[in-house]
Amino acid sequence: MYEEAVGAFYTGVAAVQVGESGVAEAMFRRVTELAPREPAAWADLGLVALQRRELELAADRLERARSLAPDNGRIQLLSALVARESGRLDAATGHLRRALELEPRNLKALYLLAQIAEQEDRPGSAAEARQLVDRILAVQPVNLVALLERARLAAKGQDIQPLRETLDRIDASAEATASAGAQLRAVRAAGEAGKFDVAATEIAFVQTELQSLPVYRRDQDALLISPDGVELLLQRFLLLPAPSARPAPPDTGLAFVAESLSVGERRWAWVRRVWLSEEVPLALVAADQRTVWISPSREEADTFAFPGGDDTAPLPPSAVATLDYNYDFRVDLALAGRGGLRLLRQDDAGDFSDATLEAIPPAVARGAYTGAWAADLDMEGDLDLVVARVEGAPVVLRNRGDGRFEPGPDFAGVTALREFAWADLDADGDPDAALLDAEGRLHVFLNLRDRVPQFEPHPLPDALRAQAIAVADLNQDATLDLVLLQADGTLTLVWAADDAWQTRAVGRWPDFAAAGVASTSLFLADLDNNGAVDAVASTPTGTRVWLGTPEGLKLHRSLADRISDVADLSGEGRLDLIGLAPDGTWRLLANRGSRDYYSTILRPQAASATGDRRINPFGIGGEIEVRAGLLYQKQPIQAPTVHFGLGEHERANVARIVWPNGSVQAEFNLSATNEAMVARQRLKGSCPSVFTFDGRTMRFVTDFLWRTALGLRINAQGAAAVIHSEDWIKIRGDQMAAREGFYDVRITGELWETHFFDHVALLVVDHPEGTEVLVDERFALPAPVPVLHAMSPPRPVERAWDQNGRDVTARVRALDEHYLDTFERGPYQGIAEDHFVEIALGDDVPAGGPVWLVASGWVYPTDASINVAISQGGHPPPHGLQLEVPDGRGGWTVVRSDLGFPAGKTKTILIDLENVFRPDTPRRLRLRTNMEVYWDRIAWALGQPQTPLRTRRLLPATAELRYRGFSEVHQAGRTAPELPDYHRIAGTAPQWRDLIGYYTRYGDVRPLNESVDDRYIIMNAGDELVLRFPAHPDPPAGWTRDFVLIGDGWVKDGDYNTGFSKTVLPLPYHGLSDYSRPPGRLQDDPAYRRHPEDWQIFHTRYVTPQDFHHALVQGRRD
Secondary structure (H helix, E strand, O other): OHHHHHHHHHHHHHHHHHOOHHHHHHHHHHHHHHOOOOHHHHHHHHHHHHHOOOHHHHHHHHHHHHHHOOOOHHHHHHHHHHHHHOOOHHHHHHHHHHHHHHOOOOHHHHHHHHHHHHHHOOOOHHHHHHHHHHHHHHHOOOOHHHHHHHHHHHHHOOOHHHHHHHHHHHHOOHHHHHHHHHHHHHHHHHHHOOOHHHHHHHHHHHHHHHOOOHHHHHHHHHHOOOOOOHHHOOOOOOOOOOOOOOOOOOOOOOEEEEEEOOOOOOOOOEEEEEOOOOOOOOEEEEEOOOEEEEEOOOOOOEEEEOOOOOOOOOOOHHHEEEEOOOOOOOOEEEEEEOOEEEEEEEOOOOOEEEOHHHHOOHHHHOOOEEEEEEEOOOOOOOOEEEEEEOOOOOEEEEEOOOOOEEEEOOOOOOOOEEEEEEEOOOOOOOOEEEEEEOOOEEEEEEEOOOOOOOEEEEOOOOOOEOOEEEEEOOOOOOOOEEEEEOOOOEEEEEEEEOOEEEEEEEEEOOOOOOOOHHHOEEEEEOOOOOOOOEEEEEEOOEEEEEEEEOOEEEEEEEEOOEEEEEEOOOOOOOOEEEEEOOOOOEEEEEEEOOOOOEEEEEEEEOOOOOOEOOOOOOOOOOEEEEEEOOEEEEEEOOOOOEEEEEEOOOEEEEEEEEOOOOOEEEEEEEEOOEEEEEOOOOOOOOOOEEEEEOOOOEEEEEEOOOOOEOOOEHHHOOEOEOOOOEEEEEEOHHHOOEEOOEEEEEEEOOOOEEEEEEEEEEEEEEEEOOOEEEOOOEEOOOOOOOOOEEEOOOEEOOEEEEOOOOEOHHHHOOOOOOOEOOOOEOOEOOEEEEEEEEEEOOOOOOOOOOEEEEEEEEEEOOOHHHHHHHHHOOOOOOOOOEEEEEOOOOOEEEEEOOOOEEOOOOEEEEEEOOOOOOOOOOOEEEEEEEEEEEEEEEEEEEEOOOOOOEEEEEOOOEEEEEEOOEEEEEOOOOOOOOEEEEEEEEEOOOOOOOOEEEEOOOEEOHHHHOOOOOOOEEEOOOEEEEEEEEOOOOOOOOEEEEEEEEEEEEEEEOOOOOOOOOEOOOOOOOOOOEOOOOOOOHHHOHHHHHOOOHHHHOOOEEEOOHHHHOOOOOOOOO
8 A cells, every 4th residue: 555655646746747737636636545644645635726726625635734734834835825825814824924933944934924924014014024034034145036125125114224234235246246236236326315216116127137147046946936836745755654865775786697699700890789660679780890780680680781991990889870760660770981871771571771872962972981870950850960070070961851861061160070969968958969079079069949050069178078978867957967988087977057067077987098989988877777877888998887876976897898788688677788708709798686676668759650740750859757756867868768777666657758849748657667658749839828708617719829920930931020910819709708797818828839918909899690790810921901801691512522522511511620631641740632622602602792711620730840841851831722713624723822721720711702713614612732721611601891890999907917827638639629628727837848038927917908019918838818808788689799809919939940949039029020130138129128117017027947847856855
């Protein structure tokens, strides 16, 4: 029972951290069934309820937790949060005072109590708030957040002496004075002049300015509670014994037993284990300067000529690169030698053939090389090649996605490349490149995503020279580090911290004799499965093995063999070594330990080769994090399998994978076996969601601002101009009803996007019964003019056929969410075969008068990275709808080209059919595209432009920005849209790597929405904009009502190939013609300079991806 309770509890903990509240709820409830007196489970259930805004349930659960653990300060603090959110400030104050009795140095409780004291505005409350802040400063004397709060309270109280003292203490901070020196001087001047209201305002400006500093954000983290309260999650039992956060003790009995290895008769330069396919997960590949040998089984082997030229030097391990370059989920081989570059392609039968002639440019194939490595350099879903010349700059071969490679920009300044590593070294989401040249010089190129050049060399200390490099999260802090084997035998950890590189020695090879970069190998892996990274370093004269401990790498043993690979060859979950013995024979060094620790092997894999291709087939360049109890590990995805030691944990509670395109996925309760992790295909960006109150519940209507994307590459044709800012969507009358005198509209950020809402209004549209009012909800260039179209109620078309002649009339007759999907999808998400739907309007369509085609459906879009991939090869770019009619000669002719496509989910487009038919031809037409457009209903209607309409444009009476979290999403199938459920919160933890910058603070934002004036609301993922519009009197008898939501603004997504997708900057504004100016200082941005006061009053919330990045490590060592 205890083991089950531990597993359920830590699965629940991990689920909260990765934003899966449904899993968390179920797991914590199971703990309360198994151990009903365990307070931590009840407290965490209370937190889950709080995150879902189920405040009464949260209070009940926390009351149960307090009854079981009345002396726990964190439970008291959680109870205070619930009471405050419920408006019960007296109860919140009581819980906070109790928390401080139990934990007098609880800084978060002190700060929250100070906020509540000031909020109550009763006699003595200001003095109490100052006293509480002073208690914080007694614990953290240089906490900038607390110091500025003390200064603000002094100014508010018109008390010059504590204001002076506090400003003196702030001035001692070099970071604060460097960033906000002028504002701090203005505060002092205002205070000395007795203008305390001005001083208080200037302090607010300083607080906003300093938020971009890492030191200030660290001080914030010490005091503030995040919107979802996740840092108050109890991660340890209070009653039951809790497991340790440290790895299990290293297996000091670990040994390697030599066994024979069947690799033929040749004396190979090296031997490696290669995962070839799902059918052949274990194959051996061997090579020398003349031959490469591939053995998918013990019974058979194939040999191919290796392009070694006349060289007789030992073949470096990097001479053969593994990659699936043609997206068939089978590993191919690139051979790089002094005699050229060769590509071996694996076919469906598992046989290899030479694809060099068709895939590699002849001039490149004839070069002289020493190694090759695979990486998705442009992050568009396929693997490229970096090939090291013997001398000179490396060759970068970009994968076109059509079976061919072409040379691309290289890594400037690097010559004679010998080692290459591809991983996110600066923790900003995108992989970076580390290169080691023949002289041992280390070069790190940071990935600038869509910039030109894409990779920027980052300065490094000149002493950072190495014989070999490898990547791992050695210190378990959620950031991947470089590990160097230096010429003196030191193993050095190198990591990025606040835009600088830090180093620390973590191990040493005492009698190391440097053998040169090409002859030295470094492997990082968990050999003893204790949950810590171990190291294997090898040269032609021998090998050393270190075991990972919390204190660093401890030298474990020496081996005479030269090691060429570390892999599980036995299938037992232990990593074996492949070694070359001193007598020149290759052998397996089987892993034999004295401790039976557990492990798991994960196999990341893309979903499909058709209709997807968002990531490369095996997720190379992504990352996987694993939590087992409190044990945390992170590894880069460098091969089709990723091995994790679990120590004494039988299962991994969670594995969170960040795919190479930035999408995130979590899997729970992974057994200690070989687990496949197939990428779930979910949109990263599709604009904010609109919900309305319909008289019973909040219901999803559609998405919004779909045609106002910033930095998006449209139709694979390069970066887009800033095209639109205005969007209209229809809200049917049955989708909106007044509640307490107001129309309730809520706009949520669910995806990897930042939203800029300049203006939102609601148009009330009354019209006679028996008429219909529609708006054209298309994305097109140029955009349709946003106007109301009055027409007759749409009538179904008489017949419809697809491009293969199948009758699909039933599919498009009604709005029933049965979508027309009878076409084949193409290789990429959003792209399909060229297809059409042919429509017979029917004999009842009048020959004269305005006739409209009314087509309702949705589009599964490409994204910026997919558009980059499409543009590189011989792929037809996506093209919008075109309208065809019979030409009178038995064929068809195009009468309207590039009509665009539905602008998102559940949208209706309007096509004017006036004068499109030729005389004496059938009243038929075709809608043709190669995009994934799925029609729900296709109908026709008569235009009735003379219909009287009564409209009124409403501004919101209230506009509140708040944090909500993320809706559960339901999808009926691949060809149906993803629909969010407002009433089910999937989680409140960050689900995306947020764009960095200033966002609008929570609270009243109505002043920003008054007009179209470039004063906008800046929303992040997880935010919700709650708008209440004054209800209009009911329409008169014989009339009916619909609505149109009008929005002006922009959307920017986080796709790695979207323009400047890492940051909120550069800011958009009306009149901006293109989005090509790189971001600089906020104060220099043209939009900021139009309304700088908004960044002092409204846009004071600075957001970074830190909470996302550290989700699984936060609080585990508390």
